[in-house]
Amino acid sequence: MTRVWLFLHLLGQIAWLGGAFASMLAGGLRRREDAAGQALLARVQFVLHQRLIGPGAFATIVSGLFLSLRAAAVFRELDGPNAWLIVMQATGVLGGLIVLFVAVPTAARLSRLQPVGASALLFEELRRRQAITGSVAGVLGLAALVAGTLVRYGG
Numbered sequence: 001m002t003r004v005w006l007f008l009h010l011l012g013q014i015a016w017l018g019g020a021f022a023s024m025l026a027g028g029l030r031r032r033e034d035a036a037g038q039a040l041l042a043r044v045q046f047v048l049h050q051r052l053i054g055p056g057a058f059a060t061i062v063s064g065l066f067l068s069l070r071a072a073a074v075f076r077e078l079d080g081p082n083a084w085l086i087v088m089q090a091t092g093v094l095g096g097l098i099v100l101f102v103a104v105p106t107a108a109r110l111s112r113l114q115p116v117g118a119s120a121l122l123f124e125e126l127r128r129r130q131a132i133t134g135s136v137a138g139v140l141g142l143a144a145l146v147a148g149t150l151v152r153y154g155g
Contacts, residue, residue, distance in 0.1 A: 002067070002070055005063045005066045005067050005070075006063070006067060008059055008062075008063040009059070009060055009063035009064055009067055011056075011059065012055075012056045012057070012058070012059030012060035012061075012063060013056065013060045013141065013144075013145060014056070015052045015053070015055060015056025015059070016052070016053055016056030016057045016060055016096070016099065016141055017056075017138065017141050017142065017145070018052065018056075019048045019049070019051075019052030019053040019056060020053055020134060020137070020138045020141065021138075022048055022052075023045045023048045023049065023053065023107075023134060024134065024135075024138070026041045026044050026045050026048070027041070027045065027127075027130070027131060027134070029041060030042070030127070035114065035115045035116045038115040038123075039113075039114055039115060042107075042110045042111050042113070042115075042123075042127075043111045045107050045110070045111070045130070046107040046108055046110065046111035048107075049099075049103060049104045049107040049108075050104065050107070050108070053099055053103065053104070054099060054100060054103075054104040057095070057096040057099040057100055057137075057141075058096070058100060060092060060096055061092070061093055061096040061097075061100075064089065064092055064093070068085075068089055071085060082151055082152060084147045084148070084150040084151045084152070085147075085151045087143070087144075087147040088144045088147035088148040088151060089144075091140045091141075091143040091144040091147065092140070092141065092144035092148075094140050095136070095137045095138075095139075095140030095141045095143075095144060096137075096141075098133055098136060098137040098140070099133075099137045102129075102133045102137075103130065103133045103134055103137055106126055106129050106130045106133065107130060109126055110123065110126045110127060110130060113126070
């Protein structure tokens with residue numbers, strides 16, 4: 001059963017970080033587009049958050065919790081907790097929570113606005129928030145990935 005959870009954990013992280021890279025690319029293209037293109041790219045980013053990034057972060061957190069419980073049993077038999085495991089857990093959970101509670105709702109609001117007219121200021125504010133939270137969550141996700149590769153299970 002642990003292998004199933006590990007598969008879900010890796011698949012979730014692939015969806016989360018892969019979708020985040022695609023969203024980052026779309027965000028970079030937005031600056032060169034007219035108002036209609038910016039609105040379309042905001043909707044594309046929302047779909048990425050709704051179908052890849054959010055579910056990937058959720059799957060990563062849930063499977064990571066199960067795997068952490070399993071790892072705790074293994075580490076009790078070894079020399080105690082592994083620092084890289086703790087870093088992976090902390091950065092992964094924090095990054096995932098930022099995705100679920102800030103980035104996905106912000107992308108949803110942004111997708112319903114137009115970058116011109118009465119909503120132009122709010123659109124720009126949400127676009128900046130999306131860029132910042134996406135960057136922070138992405139860095140934390142990458143940090144969790146790096147820390148996860150450095151975890152040693154007594155070998």
